[in-house]
Structures are given as C-alpha cells and as structure tokens.
Amino acid sequence: MSDSKVSLFFGNIKIILIGTAHVSRESIDEVRNSILETKPHYVCVELDEARYASITNKDSWESLDMVKVFREGKGFLLMANLVLSGFQRRMGAELGVKPGEEMLVALNTATELGIPHSLCDRNVHITLRRAWSRCNFWNKSKLLASLIAGAFTTEKISKEEIENLKKQSELDGMMTELADYLPQVKETLIDERDRYLAAKIWETASQGNKDESKKIIAVVGAGHMQGIKNHLEKIYSSKENINITELEIIPPPSFLSMASRFIIPAIILTLLVIGFFHSGIGTSFTMLLYWTLWNGGLAAIGAIIALGHPLAVLVSLLGAPITSLSPFIGIGILSGITQAIFRKPRVVDAQNIINDIGSIKGIYRNRITHTLLVFLLSTLGSVAGSFISIHFVTDIILN
Secondary structure: OOOOEEEEEEOOEEEEEEEEOOOOHHHHHHHHHHHHHHOOOEEEEOOOHHHHHHHHOOOHHHHOOHHHHHHOOOHHHHHHHHHHHHHHHHHHHHHOOOOOHHHHHHHHHHHHHOOOEEEOOOOHHHHHHHHHHOOOHHHHHHHHHHHHHHHOOOOOOOHHHHHHOOOHHHHHHHHHHHHHHOHHHHHHHHHHHHHHHHHHHHHHHOOOOOOOOEEEEEEEEHHHHHHHHHHHHHHHHHOOOOOOHHHHOOOOOOHHHHHHHHHHHHHHHHHHHHHHHHHOHHHHHHHHHHHHHHHHHHHHHHHHHOOOOHHHHHHHHHHHHHHOOOOOOOHHHHHHHHHHHHOOOOHHHHHHHHHHOOOHHHHHHOHHHHHHHHHHHHHHHHHHHHHHHHHHHHHHHHO
C-alpha cells in the first residue's frame, strides 16, 4: 500500500483513506483504481456543495452579484476564495490536471458502479468566515499579503514536487510552518476540518446494519490524513460521535474586534475636541483638513492605481474621511459598489475569472477582479491615510 493510502479497521468496518494532492495525475489514477478494485460499500469525498458546484457548474460565476457581495461584507472572503482557486488552477494547468478532478473521478466512478457516495466537507464559506473572524488585525494583514503574493508568484512547480505533497515528512514541515505563521488559520482550515471530515466519514460508516461488514473509501487531501485517522480512532474508542454543530457556527466578533472599530473614530474626535479647546476653531479646522486630505486623498489614489471608474475615485475621495469615522461601513464597500454599477461584470468575466486571477493584466481586464481591486486598494489607502493623519493631527496639538 502506498504512503498516500491507509486502511483503518474498526470492528467490522474498514475505512480506506486515500490522501491526494489536488492537482496530481497519479492521485486521479489511484482513486479510480482503488474504487474499481475495492468496490466499497460507500465513497466519501472532501468536497462541499459550494465547491462541487464551482467545479461542475461552469455557469456558477455568471450569477454572481457583486453589489450584493459588498453589501453583505463578503469582499475579502471572495478575494480569498478566488486567489486560492486561481493558484490551484495555475498549478494544475502546468500538469494538465484540473483542481479537484480526483474528487470528481471518485464520484463518477462510484456512480458507474452504483456505489452510494456523499460530500463530507464543511461549507467553504463557513470555513473562510471562521478563519477570517478568528484572525486579529495583524494576522489578517499577513493572510492577505500571503494570498496576494501567491496570486502573482511565477514559481513553477514540478510534477515531482506535487507528488511530494503526499509524503508525511513534507506535510509535517508545511503544517508546522503554517502553524507558526498563522496558527488561527491552520486551526480552522486544517484541524477543524479534520474533526469535521472524520465525523462525517464515521457517520457514513455507521449507517445501516451494525453487524454487517462494510468497506468505506474516503478521498481527502493528503494534509488531512493523519488528523482524520486520529479522530476516527478517538470516535471508535470512546463510542461517541464528534459534535460538529459548533464547527458550523460563525463566531461573533470578539469584544476587542468590535472595540477596534471605534478606536480610530474615537481618537480623531478626541483630538479635534482637544485642538478646539487648546488652540481654538482655527486649529480644529486645520486638523480636520489634514484628516480629510490624507484619508480621502490616499483612498482616491488607491482607486486610481486600481484604474477605477472616475466616480469610484470621487466616492473614495469624498467618502473615505466620513466612513473612517464610522465603525459600520468602509470606503471599499462604497467604491466597490460604485465600480460594479458603472462597470458591470459581464458573462465573459465570469467565464474567465479563474484564469484571469493569475496575472496582473487579467485582474485589470476582468471586471469582477477589477472591482475587487478597487475595493481593496481604496480600503488600504484609507487605512494608511487614517494612521498618517493621526500623526499629523497629534503633531499640530503638541506644537
């Protein structure tokens, strides 16, 4: 048995875990051959309904409503999803493999043989939202930087390197590096899903006659193999299922996270009041002018760099000084909505989005990714402007 396949025995239940690299030709062949040879009673795959739809439904992006995305505050989540999808697609393109193809092969092979099958992963949107909500500002910045760097990397990945992703020694190093760099993200993307997948696989294995011998094949990413194995053994030894309800809940923002939304507005308003009582209305006006020019100016520059629609630039210029004082809305939402209204995404943008995300030219050409770029850069400009203007406003008071 290869390093990427593990057989687990729990009484009369045999669970075969097949660990794959999601853009590996060998993984595709191994999955199909294993199902054909084993003829299991059930097949589980590491997919959820949303990812399954994005892989199988070419029209899924065409129904995307960008204005709704921004209104619901999902701009950063969509960016993360796109960058991850684009990175996998780019790796697969070099090897002639579509990301997730081994999962589809597992489902199609099971269908051919009349074997029941199921999608066992947690909804990708819940996973991303849980990961995002658990990160502090610093870790969110690191995560965004990593995603953006990954989107534009030109490093080629060889077939041998892809196959090495299934080796335990390679995986241990990668997991350790991720845990050190972004522990909250590793816990949500890997550890929580290990528990979730194990619970779903065991739920499947426990169906039907308890005295009947069963063989289950579970096709999962190689990075989940050890975690799933450990959790399955715990479930069997304790005879208790894992409660996964808690893993499907989006945690509310922490008190510190909620409070941070009010910190900058409180600082600015406090400085303006101090300036008024300390030096009069003239100083307060100068401070307000600095705030407006730095905040609105850098937000507008961000929109200009993104080649945003002129009205999106104007909204950034005029709106950033106001939205930065509000804990409930950011300028990126307003500039993104404006861009989406006046440069409405087309069907061709939806059809080419995964390919376009892999290059700067493609991002600017595609109206969906272009809108997200306006959203991102105007937001970053406003954040930079807030910190810079606080420095200048404080300096006015002190001098």
